[in-house]
Amino acid sequence: MKFDTLIIGGGLAGLVCGIYLQKHGQRCVIVSSGQSALHFSSGSFDLLNYLPDGTPVERPFEVIGALKQQSPRHPYAKLGEDRFKELSNCVVDFLAEAGVQVVGNPEQNHYRVTPMGTLKPTWLTFKEQVVCEQEDKLPWKKIALFNITGFLDFYSRFIIDEFQRLGTECVLHEISFPAVEGLRQNPTEMRSVNIARLFDKQENLDELVRALKTVETDCEVIVLPAIAGLSRDNVLTYLEERVNKKVCLLPTLPPSVPGIRAQQQMRKAFERLGGVYMLGDTVLKADREGNSVVRVYSYNHGDIPFMMKNVVLATGSYFSQGLIAVPDKVYEPVLNLDVDFIANRKEWYDMNVFAPQAYEAFGVKTDDDFRGISQGQVLDNVYVIGSILEGFNAIKQGCGAGVSILSALYVAKRILSK
Numbered sequence: 001m002k003f004d005t006l007i008i009g010g011g012l013a014g015l016v017c018g019i020y021l022q023k024h025g026q027r028c029v030i031v032s033s034g035q036s037a038l039h040f041s042s043g044s045f046d047l048l049n050y051l052p053d054g055t056p057v058e059r060p061f062e063v064i065g066a067l068k069q070q071s072p073r074h075p076y077a078k079l080g081e082d083r084f085k086e087l088s089n090c091v092v093d094f095l096a097e098a099g100v101q102v103v104g105n106p107e108q109n110h111y112r113v114t115p116m117g118t119l120k121p122t123w124l125t126f127k128e129q130v131v132c133e134q135e136d137k138l139p140w141k142k143i144a145l146f147n148i149t150g151f152l153d154f155y156s157r158f159i160i161d162e163f164q165r166l167g168t169e170c171v172l173h174e175i176s177f178p179a180v181e182g183l184r185q186n187p188t189e190m191r192s193v194n195i196a197r198l199f200d201k202q203e204n205l206d207e208l209v210r211a212l213k214t215v216e217t218d219c220e221v222i223v224l225p226a227i228a229g230l231s232r233d234n235v236l237t238y239l240e241e242r243v244n245k246k247v248c249l250l251p252t253l254p255p256s257v258p259g260i261r262a263q264q265q266m267r268k269a270f271e272r273l274g275g276v277y278m279l280g281d282t283v284l285k286a287d288r289e290g291n292s293v294v295r296v297y298s299y300n301h302g303d304i305p306f307m308m309k310n311v312v313l314a315t316g317s318y319f320s321q322g323l324i325a326v327p328d329k330v331y332e333p334v335l336n337l338d339v340d341f342i343a344n345r346k347e348w349y350d351m352n353v354f355a356p357q358a359y360e361a362f363g364v365k366t367d368d369d370f371r372g373i374s375q376g377q378v379l380d381n382v383y384v385i386g387s388i389l390e391g392f393n394a395i396k397q398g399c400g401a402g403v404s405i406l407s408a409l410y411v412a413k414r415i416l417s418k
């Protein structure tokens, strides 16, 4: 099996890299074990919400110099200010072409609503979801919040309290109809994705329209949990045209319907461009000749190797098992690349769970071109992208998706320029 580029891991980083490379004429394969962090997405992509010292960031473009001083190995520091700006400026259009519609702008963070109803800064938010320009104000005075009776992954009471604290009146309406009764028989089935599958069917969507219309309300907007639009396009437009009101979605607890939809859309875009996506296979090991990886082996393909000019490692962090932590070390299990971690395990974590945790910033070491390093030697044809990278704390700095997308675009361009 011969390809120009083999991408290991098909989450946000692997898909962005693959789409860019396919679009520019490469023949790529993505091999991916399973679910990615997108399945748990908040519905927003963060670029940079806080500097490593905790300073809040409103305008990411203005702080890359300070970030570089505080965290010289941060992926954004490796990109440098100009590339950081250039790459982040093209992301909205890039994602739209891949079928993922987002709103937002890298020059100024906006605010998204969390599943608890609070507001948090972010960069890009899926188009259907509620976004705010201000950190203490929603864009409406009166909201009608609808939930499906028995859907417990959506905390309406907390949301109403938060919205009222922000000065917006919010009235809850519970709706129930035959299609969801089947799911209600078993509470473990009453999950966002299962409900969304129901609303992918026309007759159930029309039932939802009827339920929304039965409520007399003078609200400016109808807000629903994100339980629609899994595989069907333009669900909100369909609802809005029939109920004659603006309709928005709020994130639920995972699994994330908008995140899974984004993953599906990007996979389709990659395949439409001719890419090969192998889901459910796991890359196990590779053969090297000198400083290049020449053959890669996966679980499903046994001793039949993948052969390629470039390898991109996008296997994610601990969550996706791109990094493995054992008592005395943190290691990268596929290519055995060098990992930056602290030798003394006691320094990995802080007993205060709200403090920054050192282990969050452990990751695979790279040079400034994101090439992987093995026993101190930079590998010529191995690139590393996404949340497996060293030098940043996605949770504390609010930069997870930004690192994945920008490192993926940078590496794709780098490979094409070779």
Ligand SMILES: Cc1cc2nc3c(=O)[nH]c(=O)nc-3n(C[C@H](O)[C@H](O)[C@H](O)COP(=O)(O)OP(=O)(O)OC[C@H]3O[C@@H](n4cnc5c(N)ncnc54)[C@H](O)[C@@H]3O)c2cc1C
Binding pocket: 008, 009, 010, 011, 012, 013, 014, 031, 032, 033, 034, 035, 036, 037, 038, 040, 041, 042, 043, 044, 045, 046, 047, 281, 282, 283, 284, 314, 315, 316, 317, 319, 320, 321, 322, 334, 385, 386, 387, 388, 394, 399, 400, 401, 402, 404
């Ligand atoms: C639960 C969770 C929720 C998050 N939510 C957000 C959010 O809402 N907004 C935000 O900005 N950031 C969020 N982040 C940060 C997140 O890391 C990035 O946003 C981004 O999605 C990570 O993408 P990735 O492609 O680097 O890794 P991942 O999404 O982890 O994808 C890695 C993929 O590689 C595959 N893989 C691993 N090992 C192998 C192997 N050996 N062979 C083949 N495939 C393999 C995995 O199965 C997985 O599909 C979240 C992170 C987590 C863990």
